[in-house]
Amino acid sequence: MRVNSFGTPAYDVAHLLGGGVLLMSFLLLYQRRIGGVINAFAVQGALLAAAAAWQGWVQGAPGLYVTAAIAFAAKAVLIPIALRVLVGRLGQHRAVETALGVGASLLAAILLVGLSVMVVLPVTAGSATPLARVDMTIALSVVLLGMLAMITRRNAISQVVGLLSLENGLILGAVGVVGMPLVVELSTAALVLVLAVVAGVVVFQIRERLDTLDTSILDRHGGEA
Amino acid sequence: MTALAAVITQLLHLALVLAAAPLVVGGVRWLKARMMGRRGPHPLQPLRDLSKLLSKRPVLAENASWISRAAPYAAAGTAVAAVALVPSFARGMAFAPLGDLLLIAGLLAAGRVAMALAGLDVGTAFGGLGAAREMSFAAFAEPALLVAVLSVAILAGTTGLDAAAALFQDGALGLRVSLALALIALLAVAVAENARIPVDNPATHLELTMVHEAMILEASGRHLALWEAAAALRLTLWLALLAALFVPFGTAPAGFAPLAWAVGVLAWVAKMAALCLALAAFESAIAKMRVFRVPEFLGVALLLGVLGAILLFVSTRLA
Amino acid sequence: MLTALTALLGGLILLALLAVPLARLGVGARIVHGGCLLACLGFAAIALAALAGAEAAPAPLPLGPPWGPMWLGLDALSAWFLLLVGLTGACSALFALGRGGDHPPRVLAAFPLFLAGMALTLLAADALTLLLGFEAMSLASWALVAADHDREENRRAARLYLVFAAFGAACLVPAIGLMAGASGDLAFAALREAPPQGWRAALVLALVVAGAGSKAGLVPLHGWLPLAHPAAPSHVSALMSGAMTKVALYVVARLLLDLAGPAQPLWWGLPLLVLGAASAVLGALRANLEEEGKTLLACSTIENVGLIAIGLGLAACFRAADLGPLAAVAAGGALLHAMNHALFKTLLFLGMGEVGHGAATRRLDRLGGLVHVMPWTAGCMLVGALAAASLPPLSGFAGEWLLLQALLAAWRVGELGFQVLAVALAALAALAAALAAAAMVRMFGLVFLGRFRAPRTAGAQDGPLAARLSLLLPAGLTVLFGLIPGPMLALAEGALRILARADMAGRAGPVVLRLGDGAAAYLPALVALLLLACGGAVWWLVRRRSPAGVAHGPAWDCGFAAAPPHLPFGDPLTQPSPAGLGQPLRRMLGAPLLGATEAVHMPPPGDPSPARLAAGFRDPSFALLLAPLDRLRDAVVAQAERLRGLSIRQALMLPFATLVGLLALIAWLEGGR
Incomplete structure (x- = not known):
């Protein structure tokens, strides 16, 4: 029996979890309320943790359990709570303002998924296990959707969530590759926390200076120190 | 012998589903009331309503044509025909060769058209409003439905419901992310087709929000009973369809097997109860959306179906 | 057999020549339309015989240009379309005969020429004759579109139509030149021997799709169709929508799939697929926004032409991927839908003509309630509308079932890009079908249901017996063809072998359409029986429990007060208007796809005039x-x-x-x- 190939439980569960992460990226784009966006992100973090843990079991790499634990603690619990507190303090319960309509951004999302499929499959042909290839496809899609979420949203907090979800995609891609050293993941995870802090600071700065979280107002200040 | 078993299964299935339909509606209503902290009407209330309505003579508007009188029968007839094709507790029913997913979609569309025509027949504002909205929602629901069917058809190799259900019950396919996405798409379509929250509110008579109720405002007596029965059958059909495709466990195989049938009936009742509970919980937790957000909701369902199909192509390519 | 066909063609041309003198004598309409009816029945009978096996091998005619004789022949593909033209032509001629009325001589002369042009296109066995027939068809139909030329919009429609006809010719002539190559032999047999390759093939593909596609009404070359089809008299509109678009599709199928196509690569079918999907969606969407009866039906024709083009394109792609049986399914769906659409669209156009006669208008905002005064027309139109809405077990569903099944199987081609395209196409085809259903409900509801919107409507009446028959005939055929798609496809087997190099042998039984062993099947006759049984059982059960009869009362309408007595048909403003019924789709899809706009004009305070909704769109x-x-x-x-x-x-x-x-x-x- 081929391990890690199509039709085995190892493959199916990994595929399912990856699909779940991707689905949450779609929901991020579909949500109009900040609360919904944060919830979707939290669920995505939890699914990512599950995917990492599953990969750890499949690859027999205990280091990935640590990654999973970090991902769960940071992405599914701490950051969402922090964001909720932030939202509460800023009084931002209104709908997220989108630069592009929800329907159009979802259509763009599907096109991006198609694009990443067309890129990853030929590039990785013959060099990796099917499991890793599917993982890479989904991971690239999640990264692209995270960027899309940052582009299509005007609100700083949902842009931050987009950035974090982009980073989720990176981790998903990293855990799928056999033999990726733990150091990289730990540093990436640390990077996220730093990013979150920076993002929080930025959000407060924008708020204090401009009295809004609508980043389109920054356009006028482009190039200023 | 197999032919006889097929006929017996079919008749038992029809009896089971027809008996279940009012219970499904009443049960969901009761569960919702409970979740919202009300006592709610008895789960058998829809059955009592039906028998009350049946014993009354309908009052037709003065300028109603024969469409108003024929449409309820057409809607109920198509609903019964469609529900006869979706397997419940056993496979190998007499009508199983007819049970094609596209045909079932067509029969549901026929019932919808009958209702829209009835809504337009008297020439009242609400009837027209409901008909226009219902047909527009359907325009978004059908692509999502077809794309979800596409994933099922690729995996099962057929759109025949009986064969697909049998294949999924085997479990040879394993867990499929594409099927999960197709399931989500089908759930959204089911919510829209059955006029449930968040697309429509089955309990409302508030003019601006109603879709389904607006079309049958002029119906009364036995005609109203038929419309209600058709709606109940449609809800039962969708739940049974989801159960048959995505929770196919416990279904009895084709052939004469009373013991397996008993198990199948129990399993089906359990599945339907679980689905009703899930529907009630979903409806209690969510608010009705604005009419012009419905395309977005169904568009997401469509895109998830497309996503599922793309992922399926990817994984079959790697096999 | 060719002799008989040539005689029929000659007879039609003779009728056209005699039409003007006969019209002076006052018997022109009867003789011309009666002659056309007989000729069409003859065409249908001969086509049926040819489909049953008696094909006529191509034979040269004793006349023609000096460098080569004209060839006529009747193979299965042309016979299938000739049957279609014969049936729709017979219905149209019967309608014209039954409806009577005065037809100006130029219309009488052009009508048989139009039929002869279509028949000649189908019978041609060399490219020049094909072009000749195609152009005769275009010019004769132009004369018919221009028939009612004292109205400005009709003149405009005719001008636009002529431009598009010239464009079609300008594309088809070089395409055929490229196909013939240096040898210059235009007979089909010679063309088939040397299919174009490389850049020449790509150019032929583009030119044929543009040339014949513009006649068929494929997006983006459809602009003339919703203007020209309604401008002609109703029986001609029926023929243009029902038959002429199909003849154009026949030219596409003949040139691209038969003569140029056996060994073409996968992209050969792509233009048809993409343009077909665009036509299907845009046509169906426009049908939901139009406010004139025949324009609405013409837009629905664009939709159906799109679906048929998808079928032909899929057949080409499947054939390129060596999936013969699936190619047969796709081509079978296209052929079946072409035939079924021809009949139900003829029915709908003739019915709309009847409405125009009875109610003196075809504007949807002036009609309504006709089911009470025109019961025959309403019943027949209901059959047509339900078939156009592709509801089982009527004929529209059978063809679309095959087309959708072909789309659902399109992933087997194996190219990832094509698979993704196939998913999008499946979604678009389903969208088009659902939009068509919405359009048909809107059409039937506005024309026949509800209250009278204008007093004139209340005086409408069904037509004379022959006109009623001309509606009953296609209605009956629509029901019948819906029940027997299997035998129909068995009849089209030869045509399938030409288009797909494979047939549906063993998969199209007397009562069943089957895609393969263990695959999906459609048994329309049993579905009809099941529906009848269920409906009958429901009726019987209900009638046993329920007291007989109905009471009548004023409409409930959420408790709205009845209209004052000076409004005998109720307050017209409380009835849904065409713009109102189209509003959800106009906002949801019309705004992004067709640039639809709507504005509510509110009267200032104190002004008792009603608010008005102004809606429009720009194609x-x-x-x-x-x-x-x-x-x-x-x-x-x-x-x-x-x-x-x-x-x-x-x-x-x-x-x-x-x-x-x-x-x-x-x-x-x-x-x-």
Whole structure:
């Protein structure tokens, strides 16, 4: 029996979890309320943790359990709570303002998924296990959707969530590759926390200076120190 | 012998589903009331309503044509025909060769058209409003439905419901992310087709929000009973369809097997109860959306179906 | 058999010649339409015989241009379309005969010519005859579109139609030239021997899709269709929508799938797929926004042409991927839907003509409630509308079932890009089908249901017996063809073998359409029985429990007060209007796809006049295609104007330079050989 190939439980569960992460990226784009966006992100973090843990079991790499634990603690619990507190303090319960309509951004999302499929499959042909290839496809899609979420949203907090979800995609891609050293993941995870802090600071700065979280107002200040 | 078993299964299935339909509606209503902290009407209330309505003579508007009188029968007839094709507790029913997913979609569309025509027949504002909205929602629901069917058809190799259900019950396919996405798409379509929250509110008579109720405002007596029965059958059909495709466990195989049938009936009742509970919980937790957000909701369902199909192509390519 | 066909063709041409003198005597309409009816029945009978096995091998005619005789023949593909033309032509001629009325001589002369042109296109066995028939069909139908030329919009429609007809010819002639290549032999057998390759094939594909596609009404070359089809008299509109678009599709199928196609690559079918999907969605969407009965039906024709084009394109792609059986499914769906659409669209157009006669208008905002005064027309139109909404077990569903099944199987082609395209196509086809259902409900509801919107409507009546028969005939055939798609496809087996190089043998039984062993199946007759049994059982059960009869009362309408007595049909403003019924789709899809707009004009406070909803849309093909062409024409004209200022010497130089240029071209072509 081929391990890690199509039709085995190892493959199916990994595929399912990856699909779940991707689905949450779609929901991020579909949500109009900040609360919904944060919830979707939290669920995505939890699914990512599950995917990492599953990969750890499949690859027999205990280091990935640590990654999973970090991902769960940071992405599914701490950051969402922090964001909720932030939202509460800023009084931002209104709908997220989108630069592009929800329907159009979802259509763009599907096109991006198609694009990443067309890129990853030929590039990785013959060099990796099917499991890793599917993982890479989904991971690239999640990264692209995270960027899309940052582009299509005007609100700083949902842009931050987009950035974090982009980073989720990176981790998903990293855990799928056999033999990726733990150091990289730990540093990436640390990077996220730093990013979150920076993002929080930025959000407060924008708020204090401009009295809004609508980043389109920054356009006028482009190039200023 | 197999032919006889097929006929017996079919008749038992029809009896089971027809008996279940009012219970499904009443049960969901009761569960919702409970979740919202009300006592709610008895789960058998829809059955009592039906028998009350049946014993009354309908009052037709003065300028109603024969469409108003024929449409309820057409809607109920198509609903019964469609529900006869979706397997419940056993496979190998007499009508199983007819049970094609596209045909079932067509029969549901026929019932919808009958209702829209009835809504337009008297020439009242609400009837027209409901008909226009219902047909527009359907325009978004059908692509999502077809794309979800596409994933099922690729995996099962057929759109025949009986064969697909049998294949999924085997479990040879394993867990499929594409099927999960197709399931989500089908759930959204089911919510829209059955006029449930968040697309429509089955309990409302508030003019601006109603879709389904607006079309049958002029119906009364036995005609109203038929419309209600058709709606109940449609809800039962969708739940049974989801159960048959995505929770196919416990279904009895084709052939004469009373013991397996008993198990199948129990399993089906359990599945339907679980689905009703899930529907009630979903409806209690969510608010009705604005009419012009419905395309977005169904568009997401469509895109998830497309996503599922793309992922399926990817994984079959790697096999 | 060819003799009989030639005789029928000659008879039609003779009728056209005699039409003017006969019209002077006052018997023209009867003789011409009666003759057309007989000729069409003859065509249908011969086509049926040919489909049953008695095909006529191509034979040269004793007349024709000096370099080669004209060839006529009748193989299974042409016979299938000839049957279609015969049936729709018979219904139309019967309608014209039954409806009577005065037809001006030019209409009487053009009608048989139109039929003869279509028949000649189908019977042609060489490319020149095909072109000849196609052009005769275009010109005769142009005369018919221009028949009612005292109205400005009809003149405009006819002008636009003529431009598109010329464009079609300008595309088809070079396409055929490219296919014939250097040998110059235009007989189909010779063309089939040497299919075009490389850039030549791509050019042929583009030219044929543009040339014949513009006649069929494929987006973006559909701009003329919703204007021209309604402008003609109803029986001609029926023929244009039902038969002429199919003849154009026949030309596409003949040139691309039969003559040029056996060994073409996968992309050969792509233009048809993409344009077909665009036509299906845009046509169905426009049908939901139009406010004139026949325009609405013409838009629905665009939708159905799109679906058929998808079927043909899929057949080409499947064949390129060596999936013969699936190619047969796709081509079978296309052929079946072509036949079924021809009949139900004829029915709908004739019914709309009947409505126009009865109610003196076809504007949807002036109609309503006709089911009470025109019960026969309403019943027949209901059959047609339900078939057009593709509801089982009527004929529209059978063809779409096959097309959708072919789309659901399109992933088997194996190219990832094509698979993704197939998913999108499946979604678009389903969208088009659902939009068509919405359009048909809107059409039937506005024309036949509800209250009278104008007093004139209340005086409408069903037509005379022959006109009623001309509606009953296609209605009956629509029901019948819905029940027997299996035998129909068995009849089309020869045509399938031409289009797909495979047939549905063993999969199209007397009661069943089957895709393969263990695959999906459709048993329409059993479905109809099941529906009848269920409906009957429900009726019987209900009637046992429920007291008999109905009571009548004023409409409940959420407790709205009845209208004052001076409004005998109720308050017209409380009834849904065409714009109102189209509003959800206009906002949801019309705004992004067709640039639809709507504005509510509120009267100022104190003014008792009602608020008005102004809604409209702009078809992007006009803005993107016709407007630039307009500008181009103006620019060309401005340049040409400069020629008038030339001196004689300069003017003489033009023909001289042309002559030298042509000689140089010949020298280059001969030298390159």
